[in-house]
Amino acid sequence: MKKRVSRATFRERMDLMMAELRRDIADGRYVTGHYLPSESALAKQYQLSNKSVRKGLQQLVEEGLIVKVNRVGNKVIGPNSRTTVTVTMGCSESIERDFEMQRLLAEFHERYPSVKVQCVPLRHAAAPAGFRQAVEPYLAGGIVDVMTINHMNFLEFAENGLLDLLEPVHEAKDVYPFLLDAFSFEGVLYAQPIAFSPVVLCYNREHFRKADMPEPDSTWTWRDTIRAAERLARPGERHGIYFYLLSENRWTAFLLQSGEKFEWNEEGECDIRGTRLLDSINTIKELISHPHLFPNYLTESSDDVNQLFIQGKVSMILSSYFSLNELKHTKVSYDISLLPYFDQPAVLTVPIGVAVARHSRQKEAAQLVANFFASRGVQQRIRELTVSIPACKPVAEQVYDEKVKINRPPHYAMFREHIPNFRLQKHLNLTTAQFHIVRSVLKKYWSGMIDEDVLCEEIKERLRKPASRPVRA
Numbered sequence: 001m002k003k004r005v006s007r008a009t010f011r012e013r014m015d016l017m018m019a020e021l022r023r024d025i026a027d028g029r030y031v032t033g034h035y036l037p038s039e040s041a042l043a044k045q046y047q048l049s050n051k052s053v054r055k056g057l058q059q060l061v062e063e064g065l066i067v068k069v070n071r072v073g074n075k076v077i078g079p080n081s082r083t084t085v086t087v088t089m090g091c092s093e094s095i096e097r098d099f100e101m102q103r104l105l106a107e108f109h110e111r112y113p114s115v116k117v118q119c120v121p122l123r124h125a126a127a128p129a130g131f132r133q134a135v136e137p138y139l140a141g142g143i144v145d146v147m148t149i150n151h152m153n154f155l156e157f158a159e160n161g162l163l164d165l166l167e168p169v170h171e172a173k174d175v176y177p178f179l180l181d182a183f184s185f186e187g188v189l190y191a192q193p194i195a196f197s198p199v200v201l202c203y204n205r206e207h208f209r210k211a212d213m214p215e216p217d218s219t220w221t222w223r224d225t226i227r228a229a230e231r232l233a234r235p236g237e238r239h240g241i242y243f244y245l246l247s248e249n250r251w252t253a254f255l256l257q258s259g260e261k262f263e264w265n266e267e268g269e270c271d272i273r274g275t276r277l278l279d280s281i282n283t284i285k286e287l288i289s290h291p292h293l294f295p296n297y298l299t300e301s302s303d304d305v306n307q308l309f310i311q312g313k314v315s316m317i318l319s320s321y322f323s324l325n326e327l328k329h330t331k332v333s334y335d336i337s338l339l340p341y342f343d344q345p346a347v348l349t350v351p352i353g354v355a356v357a358r359h360s361r362q363k364e365a366a367q368l369v370a371n372f373f374a375s376r377g378v379q380q381r382i383r384e385l386t387v388s389i390p391a392c393k394p395v396a397e398q399v400y401d402e403k404v405k406i407n408r409p410p411h412y413a414m415f416r417e418h419i420p421n422f423r424l425q426k427h428l429n430l431t432t433a434q435f436h437i438v439r440s441v442l443k444k445y446w447s448g449m450i451d452e453d454v455l456c457e458e459i460k461e462r463l464r465k466p467a468s469r470p471v472r473a
Contacts, residue, residue, distance in 0.1 A: 010048070017046040018056050019110055024075055025065050028111040036066065063112065063368065066378040075130035085115050085365045087220040090122040090138065090147035098195065098322045098352070099373075100385040106379070108372050116366045122147060130171050132156050140166040142359040145366035149191050149355045151182045153247055156432040158185050164188040167356040167363065172374035175391050182351040182424055191353030193391035197321035198347045198415055198422060200255045201225070201340060205333040207232055207315040216316075216337035218345070218418070222283055223315070225340040226293065232315040233292040240293040242309075243318035243417060244302045245284070248435065250318055251442065252281040252425050253348035263461065264460055268462040273456050280342065281455075285446055319348055321415075324387040328406040331403075336409045338418055349422040351391075389415060396456075437462050 001427045024030050035041070039053045046053075048206050057074055060066045066074045095101050122135060122144075131153045138144040139162075146262045149157075151435035157163055159396025168188050171180055179193035201216055208215050211231055216224075243250050265271065288294045294380050295314065299305060306326040318339070327334060339347050356363065369374055372378055379390040383400065387408055390396045430438065438459065445455040 001207075010052075013046050013048055013169060014052060014056060017042060017048065017053070018059065018260055021056075021060060022063075022065065022111060023113055025060075030076045032076050034076050036076065037447065038073060039360040065365065068327065069445055086364050087115060087117050087141065087360075087362050087365045088147045088216070089117050089119050089369060090135065091119050092150075093121050094322065094389065095119075095148055097325045098388050099382055103385060104209055104311050104373070104378060104381060105156045107378075108369070111372075112368060115368060117369060120144070132160055134164065136162060136165065139357045140359060140360050141356065144357055145360040145362050146354060146356050146369045147193075149353050151351050151426070152258075152432060152435075154183050154353070154473075155192065155426055156388050157190075159431050159433075163188075163190055165358055167358045167360075167367070169367075169370060171235070172204070172392070173376070174391050174393050174395075175374075176396075176419070178349070178419070178422060178424075179351050179353075181393050183353045183355075191355040192370045193351055194373050194379075195322075195388045195390055196349055196351040197389055198349045198418065199249060199320055200336045200338055200347075200414075201316060201338070202309070202319040202324065202334055202336050202409075203316045203440055204309070204312065204314075205314075205335055207238075211313065215335065218338040218414075220337065221341045222287075222340045222342060224286065226290075229293045229316060230289075235292055238312060238466070239295045239314045241316040241318075242295055242305055242314040244299050244305050245288060245446065246439065246443065248304075248425065249348060250352050251284065251439070252428065252435075253318070253339060253394070256423045256425075257339075257346045258349050259342075259344060259346065261349075261427060262434070263429065268464055271456065271460050276342070276451075281442065281445070282452075283342070321387050321389050322350070322352075324409065328387055328408065332407065334407075334409060335411055336414060337411065338414065338421075345418065345421040346423050347418055349423045349424060352423075374472060387412070426443055434463060 021036065030036055037045070037051050039057070042048070043050050043053045057066065057068070061068060065077065069075050069079050072160070091101065097403045101119065105119070109118060135144070135147065157166065168190060169192050171189050172192055175193050179196055180189060181190040183189055183193060192426055201220070203216055205215065213228060213231060216228070233240040245251055255277055258280040260276045262277070264268055295308070297304070297308070302323050303326070303425045305317050306323055309317050310327065310330055310332055319336070324336070338345060346464065354373050356366045356370050360366045374391070376392060376395065379392040379395040382388055383395050387406065397413070425435070440454060441462065444450045445452070450458070
């Protein structure tokens with residue numbers, strides 16, 4: 001009999017029992033056809049109640065390692081160490097940073113020693129159908145078994161009739177409802193929501209203190225922000241505000257704040273003249289055209305923005321909680337506030353989920369991976385190890401005694417008060433292909449290559465009579 005555990009917490013005792021049982025099944029100590037020790041013996045060994053032991057053993061049943069035989073015991077049916085299944089997981093390039101992926105997978109491998117997860121990066125161009133073209137062959141061919149996916153990726157799949165490449169999933173307990181909506185189509189959920197982030201204003205507290213200025217709050221409009229940026233800017237030293245303009249999670253935030261969406265008249269034309277959509281587009285132009293507010297820096301990603309912020313070269317940036325993970329090991333004194341708005345708050349929110357490939361050759365193991373990331377314990381680990389917001393509402397909103405000390409913004413929990421203002425890209429009423437059309441026209445306008453009249457005409461012409469209405473996924 002193994003040495004008894006005496007001073008561990010309940011969760012540690014439970015985790016120890018589960019880890020040792022899984023390992024002993026994988027190593028062949030408990031061979032197929034034999035029985036585990038009785039529930040009462042396990043309860044005594046690990047200082048747990050019989051009810052807790054039964055709950056743990058039920059998890060092993062769901063994992064396919066044992067089967068309950070009435071009035072006899074728990075019979076081993078799981079694999080030994082010679083039968084290891086490899087699951088290929090496609091991930092976005094920032095996923096290691098956002099979730100501490102390697103640490104989580106190490107915990108997965110400890111819990112499921114017979115399943116090996118191999119991560120492969122999913123790179124795609126910022127062009128129409130970029131994600132679909134990159135990923136579709138891997139899903140159709142069963143090369144990728146499970147993958148991370150954001151809301152725009154999901155819309156692209158739905159609009160192109162490719163959801164049959166994804167396996168429907170059962171929703172995890174206590175997930176925020178708006179996240180289920182982000183990955184559902186016609187009442188079917190196709191990805192387990194794992195985490196999310198609103199786009200927020202991140203600012204250097206030391207810059208505000210030295211300028212003797214009050215810090216941003218939820219009442220700030222873009223006019224307030226521009227005035228603050230003017231005071232914070234130091235020519236030749238730092239700029240007031242910066243963000244990666246062309247990110248689908250930045251420029252769309254402004255348009256969503258207009259409170260309007262793209263619409264077509266009876267002639268099939270989309271005319272944005274005189275609309276708040278155009279006002280929001282012009283607000284961006286005003287911001288980026290100011291000689292001291294916004295740096296004329298040829299950024300390639302939000303990572304460049306984060307580095308300038310860390311170096312103190314900019315006072316305010318538009319960020320997500322995911323991007324804030326770049327700051328968690330720094331000593332930068334920073335905080336976050338609600339994204340400034342025009343008339344009424346509207347906050348772009350970025351959800352991330354995990355989807356299972358329907359044609360996976362290791363579907364059961366792939367589902368195990370997806371369910372692992374959605375589980376309460378792993379959601380808590382994401383909350384503890386990162387600045388990302390878990391999808392599980394009780395975990396995200398719980399007040400923690402910080403065991404892992406990271407540079408977390410003082411107003412981390414600010415998101416809870418503004419959930420009614422959260423919006424998704426789909427609320428602009430554009431297909432993903434139309435998003436890229438609008439983006440290409442706006443690039444020319446913000447670069448000064450075309451004027452406002454040409455901007456409006458190009459949008460009217462290029463969005464004329466859409467072939468199909470945007471899918472309400």
